[in-house]
Amino acid sequence: MKWILNLFPRPLLIRLSILFRPLLDLFFRGNRFTDPINQKSYRKFLDYGYHNIRKNVLCPGTLSLERHRLLWLYLSRKTTLFDQSLRVLHVAPEQAFYKAFKAIPQWDYTTTDLHSPLADVRADLCNLPFDSESFDLVICNHVLEHIPDDLQAIKEIFRVLTSGGQAILQVPLEQEREHTFEDDRITDPQERARIFGQYDHVRIYGKDYFKRLESVGFRSQPIDYTAELSPSEIEQYALPKGEWIPWVQKG
Numbered sequence: 001m002k003w004i005l006n007l008f009p010r011p012l013l014i015r016l017s018i019l020f021r022p023l024l025d026l027f028f029r030g031n032r033f034t035d036p037i038n039q040k041s042y043r044k045f046l047d048y049g050y051h052n053i054r055k056n057v058l059c060p061g062t063l064s065l066e067r068h069r070l071l072w073l074y075l076s077r078k079t080t081l082f083d084q085s086l087r088v089l090h091v092a093p094e095q096a097f098y099k100a101f102k103a104i105p106q107w108d109y110t111t112t113d114l115h116s117p118l119a120d121v122r123a124d125l126c127n128l129p130f131d132s133e134s135f136d137l138v139i140c141n142h143v144l145e146h147i148p149d150d151l152q153a154i155k156e157i158f159r160v161l162t163s164g165g166q167a168i169l170q171v172p173l174e175q176e177r178e179h180t181f182e183d184d185r186i187t188d189p190q191e192r193a194r195i196f197g198q199y200d201h202v203r204i205y206g207k208d209y210f211k212r213l214e215s216v217g218f219r220s221q222p223i224d225y226t227a228e229l230s231p232s233e234i235e236q237y238a239l240p241k242g243e244w245i246p247w248v249q250k251g
Helices: 010-027 066-078 096-103 150-160 189-196 210-215 231-236
Strands: 029-035 040-042 047-048 054-058 087-092 107-113 135-140 161-168 216-224 244-250
Touching: 010 029, 040 189, 066 096, 066 244, 087 096, 096 107, 135 150, 150 161, 150 210, 210 244
Parallel strands: 087 107, 087 135, 135 161
Antiparallel strands: 029 040, 047 054, 161 244, 216 244
């Protein structure tokens, strides 16, 4: 499966997945797993991964992964963000969230990316074309690990957020790792996949990720929402037990 995906550029893959998703959604319907984003249940989730293939993690209906479902449950159950009138910037919008976020009537919702056809604004995260304090909420998930100068990207997110604004900045993070590891001499895609977890990642974050966020002025803390869920819910939603959601706020 992986070699087939690598034959196509990312924007084309997005369009193909949108085209065939309704068929996959119907074919895999059942009652073993549930995606909280669309509230539908399936007999099976798809396997997914680059270096290490994970079983039953990709929802055929929304194309959500474990982290998407975990974040959706947290936002819908533990916050009021979906009910607030917010100016929202979504960086590299995930298909799993795009339709649902766009449908929130209270949100003034803008998407940005360098290449994605889902982007309203084509832009580099290290040099955003928005005025300072333009957004109340920035969503930027699994993006920073692709960017060589991630600190500059974090500074830009801080700049465009209003005072008191919040950001959701999920990254691949190894909780047993104290310090983030990066080495710009590692350029071979296979070696990057082995060391960083994916062929186009440039680092693997450790627990000092939160210090990076705080170095530009953010307040942050890790939230383990799975600790509040029952084992049956974790299994039902196919969640990554113990994964942290970074809570980030400006000011």
